[in-house]
Amino acid sequence: MTWPHKDLLDVSQLSRADAVEILRAAKSFQEINSRPVKKVPILKGKSVILFFAEPSTRTKTSFDVAGKRLSADTFSLQKSGSSLVKGESLKDTVLTLQAMKPDAIVMRHNMSGAAQFIAERLECAVINAGDGWHAHPTQALLDAFTLTERWGDVQGKTVLILGDIAHSRVARSNVRLLTLLGAKVRLCAPKTLLPYAVSNWNVPVFSDLDEAVRGVDAIMCLRLQLERQQAGLLPDVREYSRRFCMTIPRLSKAAKHAVVLHPGPINRGWEIASDLADAHESLILDQVASGVDVRMALLHLYLTRKERKE
Amino acid sequence: MSQADLVVRSAALADNPQASVDLFVAKGRVLALVPTGSRPLPESAKSVDASGLLLLPGLTDVHVHLREPGQEWKETIATGLAAAAKGGFVNVMCMANTDPVNDQASITETMLDKAARSHPKGPRLFPVGALTVGLEGKTLAPMEELKAAGCKAFSNDGRPVADTELFRRALEYASDLGIPVIDHCEDPHLAPASGINEGVVSARLGLRGHPCAGEAIQVARDCLLAEYLGVPIHLAHISSKMSVDVIRQAKAKGAPVTAETCPHYLILTDEACETYDTNAKVNPPLRTREDQRALLAALEDGTIDALATDHAPHAAHEKETPFDEAPNGISGLETALSVTWGLVARGELSAKALVSAWCVRPAEIFALPLNRFQEGDPADFILFDPAARWTVTAQSLVSKGKNTPLLGRELTGLVKSVYVAGKNTLLTRESS
Ligand SMILES: [Zn+2]
Numbered sequence: 001m002t003w004p005h006k007d008l009l010d011v012s013q014l015s016r017a018d019a020v021e022i023l024r025a026a027k028s029f030q031e032i033n034s035r036p037v038k039k040v041p042i043l044k045g046k047s048v049i050l051f052f053a054e055p056s057t058r059t060k061t062s063f064d065v066a067g068k069r070l071s072a073d074t075f076s077l078q079k080s081g082s083s084l085v086k087g088e089s090l091k092d093t094v095l096t097l098q099a100m101k102p103d104a105i106v107m108r109h110n111m112s113g114a115a116q117f118i119a120e121r122l123e124c125a126v127i128n129a130g131d132g133w134h135a136h137p138t139q140a141l142l143d144a145f146t147l148t149e150r151w152g153d154v155q156g157k158t159v160l161i162l163g164d165i166a167h168s169r170v171a172r173s174n175v176r177l178l179t180l181l182g183a184k185v186r187l188c189a190p191k192t193l194l195p196y197a198v199s200n201w202n203v204p205v206f207s208d209l210d211e212a213v214r215g216v217d218a219i220m221c222l223r224l225q226l227e228r229q230q231a232g233l234l235p236d237v238r239e240y241s242r243r244f245c246m247t248i249p250r251l252s253k254a255a256k257h258a259v260v261l262h263p264g265p266i267n268r269g270w271e272i273a274s275d276l277a278d279a280h281e282s283l284i285l286d287q288v289a290s291g292v293d294v295r296m297a298l299l300h301l302y303l304t305r306k307e308r309k310e
Numbered sequence: 311m312s313q314a315d316l317v318v319r320s321a322a323l324a325d326n327p328q329a330s331v332d333l334f335v336a337k338g339r340v341l342a343l344v345p346t347g348s349r350p351l352p353e354s355a356k357s358v359d360a361s362g363l364l365l366l367p368g369l370t371d372v373h374v375h376l377r378e379p380g381q382e383w384k385e386t387i388a389t390g391l392a393a394a395a396k397g398g399f400v401n402v403m404c405m406a407n408t409d410p411v412n413d414q415a416s417i418t419e420t421m422l423d424k425a426a427r428s429h430p431k432g433p434r435l436f437p438v439g440a441l442t443v444g445l446e447g448k449t450l451a452p453m454e455e456l457k458a459a460g461c462k463a464f465s466n467d468g469r470p471v472a473d474t475e476l477f478r479r480a481l482e483y484a485s486d487l488g489i490p491v492i493d494h495c496e497d498p499h500l501a502p503a504s505g506i507n508e509g510v511v512s513a514r515l516g517l518r519g520h521p522c523a524g525e526a527i528q529v530a531r532d533c534l535l536a537e538y539l540g541v542p543i544h545l546a547h548i549s550s551k552m553s554v555d556v557i558r559q560a561k562a563k564g565a566p567v568t569a570e571t572c573p574h575y576l577i578l579t580d581e582a583c584e585t586y587d588t589n590a591k592v593n594p595p596l597r598t599r600e601d602q603r604a605l606l607a608a609l610e611d612g613t614i615d616a617l618a619t620d621h622a623p624h625a626a627h628e629k630e631t632p633f634d635e636a637p638n639g640i641s642g643l644e645t646a647l648s649v650t651w652g653l654v655a656r657g658e659l660s661a662k663a664l665v666s667a668w669c670v671r672p673a674e675i676f677a678l679p680l681n682r683f684q685e686g687d688p689a690d691f692i693l694f695d696p697a698a699r700w701t702v703t704a705q706s707l708v709s710k711g712k713n714t715p716l717l718g719r720e721l722t723g724l725v726k727s728v729y730v731a732g733k734n735t736l737l738t739r740e741s742s
Contacts, residue, residue: 089627089630089631090632090635091627111633111634112515112516112586112633113517113632113633113634116585117632131516132516132517132634133516134516134517135516169516172514195513196512196519196521197508197513200510201513
């Protein structure tokens with residue numbers, strides 16, 4: 001299969017077949033990750049710049065591990081150590097990076113649209129590792145991979161996304177991808193944490209968690225950020241967790257064998273009860289493992305795209 | 311009666327294109343507007359053949375940002391007025407949010423001096439003075455001094471006054487001087503100036519949106535104050551149906567409010583931001599189809615009195631950033647008439663409403679020179695080719711601001727010449 005996309009900006013660029021191909025490829029890399037020597041030479045000589053203008057430990061480490069296991073050279077650049085803090089524009093920063101001829105730039109940025117902005121200006125592949133509130137395609141793909149691993153297929157399953165939808169790129173990308181793959185998605189959040197135009201997303205929206213959780217196959221909890229309370233969107237964390245914290249008793253109302261996901265880092269007791277986070281229904285650590293598999297698949301697809309064409 | 315020194319022959323009137331007319335001008339003033347051929351041409355007069363062209367009174371733009379002093383890399387008074395002339399404008403009111411702010415006579419005088427030197431034949435510049443010192447919303451600006459220096463209105467545009475008590479006092483003080491106040495309506499607590507409408511598109515793009523209620527709430531505040539105090543307020547760049555509904559109610563009750571909207575709200579929606587196009591980032595933001603329809607209806611029935619460009623030039627590198635970082639604003643002087651004429655051509659707006667909104671009402675509201683083609687009126691008029699086609703490109707614009715979401719779009723209708731007090735000020739265009 002020749003890979004048709006130069007960049008991965010969001011899952012909305014992907015066809016269903018593309019998404020299935022990524023998940024299939026992830027499965028083949030999963031095998032490598034279970035070997036005693038977890039390294040293959042398929043991206044030897046390729047260089048990948050990890051440009052994280054917003055702090056992130058797990059996504060960056062995951063890409064770094066994925067790249068190194070494929071023998072690519074990875075270089076990290078953080079905002080604190082970059083000239084962005086010295087007032088250089090994003091355009092100039094990425095043009096500078098491009099001049100070093102990387103094969104791909106993986107970028108995390110706090111502004112929505114930043115990945116598209118640089119992709120329009122660069123020749124190398126751009127992989128969006130999260131931009132503002134807009135998109136987090138690799139997270140959505142690893143979530144879908146985790147669920148596929150558990151269920152065989154997400155088709156026909158119901159997934160509840162719970163928490164701060166309005167400010168969540170994870171939620172936006174997951175709504176798109178899970179729907180594309182044939183799952184039913186529903187949302188649950190206080191109205192203050194929902195986008196104003198959420199009715200146009202064509203998914204059911206709940207404000208009562210006990211009702212929302214009824215019969216679902218998976219609950220994807222989102223991280224609650226303290227800024228939301230400071231911005232006046234919530235009374236306090238205690239009230240939030242009374243209404244929206246996912247707990248083992250609440251899980252009993254979901255479908256049998258229902259599972260719980262969380263993109264991390266988790267706030268134990270806020271959005272997910274501590275005992276549930278550690279329970280066997282929790283896929284949180286499976287997600288981390290899937291992250292490496294999926295990102296290896298993505299680096300492979302996007303970095304060998306041109307060679308495949310020929 | 312003096313002898314005509316200029317005759318424009320065989321023009322069509324914008325709102326009555328069947329009738330062919332001759333315009334007689336003497337010493338910068340209108341002498342007569344008569345059916346073609348009904349009056350002999352004086353031998354000494356300069357004669358201009360305007361067949362195939364439309365004759366309109368010169369346009370007045372009551373809301374532009376010229377960036378000088380302080381941000382001359384975006385625009386200068388000279389380049390801004392050149393752009394205005396190219397757009398068909400004879401009167402231009404420039405906002406006070408320069409650096410330093412236009413809150414004292416010396417700044418106003420400098421602006422007027424620059425205008426007189428770069429554009430001695432017009433377009434005429436009428437500065438808008440700051441309503442509060444430094445636009446900080448804390449202390450009233452010295453309005454009498456600013457009026458004496460030549461300011462025709464006061465406004466805190468760019469940084470609307472949040473303190474309603476102070477705003478009320480500013481209105482009262484300005485009304486003593488007989489000078490209108492222009493308000494940029496934006497509830498400071500509800501509406502971050504995010505440059506995109508809160509709605510389907512902002513939700514999809516993951517951008518914080520600006521709710522139309524954030525405009526309408528402030529419009530309601532202003533309408534109630536105007537009614538309560540009996541003092542006029544002019545509402546700037548109205549963008550939403552919700553605001554239109556409030557203004558219509560207020561006018562029905564007799565509140566002395568007037569309002570303007572801008573061409574971009576009439577032809578674009580928030581879908582123009584779909585690709586994070588920062589050239590479509592403007593404050594207030596582009597709204598929805600429904601808002602567009604409401605604004606057109608309001609222009610037609612006079613609820614919205616005037617059109618204005620809110621010309622807001624920015625340098626290319628300032629707009630070449632992620633959406634959240636880009637400054638708000640569209641460069642609008644040169645596309646304004648073509649865009650709105652397009653609405654007339656498509657039957658979405660009457661030519662009568664267009665002439666009223668661009669030429670008549672803005673001059674009336676701010677007591678600026680106004681040409682109704684009556685004897686003695688200033689001979690401010692334009693000749694407009696309604697059939698000419700042109701493509702908006704960075705090179706086609708004389709403004710330093712190339713920031714318009716219309717780049718690459720073909721427009722119909724072109725200003726051929728602009729006369730201010732009987733003198734053609736638009737001599738730069740080769741085709742004329
Ligand atoms: Zn404004």
